[in-house]
Amino acid sequence: MNPTALFIRGATVVNADRQFEADVLTLGGQIAAVGPRAQAMAPSHAQHIDGSGQYLLPGGIDPHTHMQLPFMGTVTMDDFFTGTAAGLAGGTTTIIDFVIPSPKEPLLDAYWKWRGWAEKAASDYAFHVAITWWDETVHDDMGRLVAEEGVNSFKHFMAYKNAIMCDDETLVNSFRRALALGAMPTVHAENGELVYLLQQEVARMGITGPEGHPLSRPPMVEGEAAHRAIAIADVLGVPIYVVHVSCIESAEAIARARARGQRVFGEVLAGHLLIDESVYRDPDFTRAAAHVMSPPFRSKEHQEHLWRALQAGTLHTTATDHCTFCAAQKAAGRQDFAKIPNGCGGVEERMTVLWDAGVNTGRLTPSEFVAATSANAAKLFNMYPRKGCITEGADADLVLWDPEGHKTLSASTQHSKGDFNLFEGREVRGIPRVTISQGEVVFIDGELRARQGAGRYLKRPPFGPQFDAQKRRNLDLTPTAVVRT
């Protein structure tokens, strides 16, 4: 049987480094040719797709999602099939999700549980593994995950006290272990002790509704944790990646560290770039609660700062933290905002809202858009150029992007499960017309053809010995004991 062949004619190919006119041929699951050779090599059975007037982008990578996550006593609406299918409808062809072991749960038990859940994914996927506790078995299992399972990033929650919060002892041990293994430590930066205290103080003031949520997690709570994690990483000489940077305080902590020459990377969510904290004062409980996620949405000056940080290279990747709960689930916190399941969606809308608010406004060039939506994540988590680049030999994960196409975002038309859309009513210009995953057309002109189980688990190799900045530092300054007589 002939492998599937797609011949995409006349689009403007956009990579993170440049954009150029070229035909592209895919054969099977890979890009076979970019440029004049594409036409010469195209087999007679190739399906032709007219790309004139459109951009051809690498498929999006969302490096932060939670499909089918058991959290705060319930499970998210989107499972690995519906969530990845929604991603494909929005031009995202790869997700990196999270394995989150319960305290004392062996890492590999949790890992295999998540691998089982993810088998129905429609797009390719990988996993960060969270370190929620520490002992020698965790130390050993991190080694096995890196060497045998292709995990090269570990997540640390500095919030969620009495649940999955990491104390400094665990952070230090895990960061050092990650460094030795060539894996990237990542942090959810919020001071969990402060959140715990402030939740009780806000409740004592008689504030029990969703408006209490941002009051219990002010920006400095995030800034403190970001700074602490970055400082620990600096002492140990390990690179660090800060997930969902939502405020000036943590963006500045990253900027300061980078100015000192430290290798620190930042992620920003589409929601934090576009939505402000006024949503929590909505008189309708259901709508206000639907926006409860951590860190919370911030006041408008933080959004402007986040855009500038993305433009300036302080922030590198865009994600969604896609983690959907319906109104009935959110109602668990009707009497107490601290009991509202934390999470919002966005995997389907990330690319289009970022194009509309980023490229259409001149904040980002198309190449910068590609860097922020796929290439940088592929590089930081070691999937490049298999992912995040349109080049011969790369996976045929592509989006034919219509810069003039427009739509109005709504829960009533989304593919994601659930009854809420974070960007409800927003009109966007610049939408995916065709999404190609592993060389197959999985979305075209509004028709979703996602297939359950078509997605593959991606093994990501560790980084090499150059990863270890401490080694280089020790060459310059080898500590010696003072000889005393």
Ligand SMILES: [Zn+2]
């Ligand atoms: Zn998350």
